[in-house]
Amino acid sequence: WFQEYCCIAIDEACAFLPYDLISTCEMPDVLKxxxxxxxxxxxxxxxxxxxxxxxxxxxERLENSKYTRYVKVLEKTPFHIQYQVISKILKHPKMRRCCIDSTGIGMQLAETAQKDFGKYRVEPVMFTNKSKEEMAYNLRTNFEDKSVFIPNEHDIREDLHSIRRIATKAGNIRFDADTSEVNGHADRFWALALALIACSVPYSQIEIATRKRYETLKMTEGF
Structure with a gap:
């Protein structure tokens, strides 16, 4: 119906993030x-x-907008090397919060990062149908509001466009990649979704309360 009467390709009609929506948030030279x-x-x-x-x-969050400053792709990289790369970023003085996929093989890496950098700065996120749905809709809302900006790059665009909202026979909703468009499970989509979830909780400096200094009264004072 979409293809015959609306002149919209079936593939584009099924996309959770259409190309037109993605393009509105692409920005040249956004990386730095x-x-x-x-x-x-x-x-x-x-x-x-x-x-x-x-x-x-x-x-990088500037007022109400989020700008993609760095995207690192690691392929077939040993876990200890991956953690070295991640921990270097987590040591950045402006790093406020990080959300890490803790599903399957990511669990140990996420737990190690939280142990090393603290539970307020690192949050392991387990991928479930519910959590993926929340992340996917939060990502799309940011695109619709034009509050996030991404590089104008083919691989990123295709990953974002590959996600489909799929209704299961049991009536549940799941989000998964169209494997005819990308290999894997749209890694860049989910990395961006996790970063946006990290942004969604306001950051506040941890204040340490100190007791007032007690003054020793001289028992003989005034006599």
Whole structure:
């Protein structure tokens, strides 16, 4: 029906993020060195399972907008090397919060990062149908509001476009990649989704309360 009467390709009609929506948030030269970051930094890490692909997505928040500053793709990289790359980013002075895919093989890496950097800065996220649905809709809302900006790159565009909203026979909803468009499970989509979830919780400095200093009264004072 879409294809015959609306002149919309079936593939495009089924896409959770149409190309037209993606293009409105693409920005040339948005990437830059992390050393130049001045705003708060939020990170999403998706641990690949099918193609041994891990994607690290870094967003700089400036007022109400989020700008993609760094995207790192690690393919067939040993876990200890992956953690070295991730931990270097987590040590950034402007890093406020990181959400890491803790599903399957990502569990140990996420737990180690939380142990090393603290539970307020690192949150392991278990991928379930419910959590993926929440992340996917939050991502799309950011695109519709034009509050997130991404690089104008083919691989990123195709990953974002590959996600489909699928109704199961049991009546449940799941989000998965169209494997005819991308290999794997749209790693860049989920890394960005995780970074946006990291942004969704306001950051506040942890304040340490100290007791007032007690003054010793001289028993003989006034006599």
């Amino acid at each position: 060195s992390l050393d130049t970051i001045q705003g708060d930094l939020y990170v999403g890490v998706d641990i690949g399972r099918r193609k041994d692909l891990t994607v690290i997505w870094c967003l």
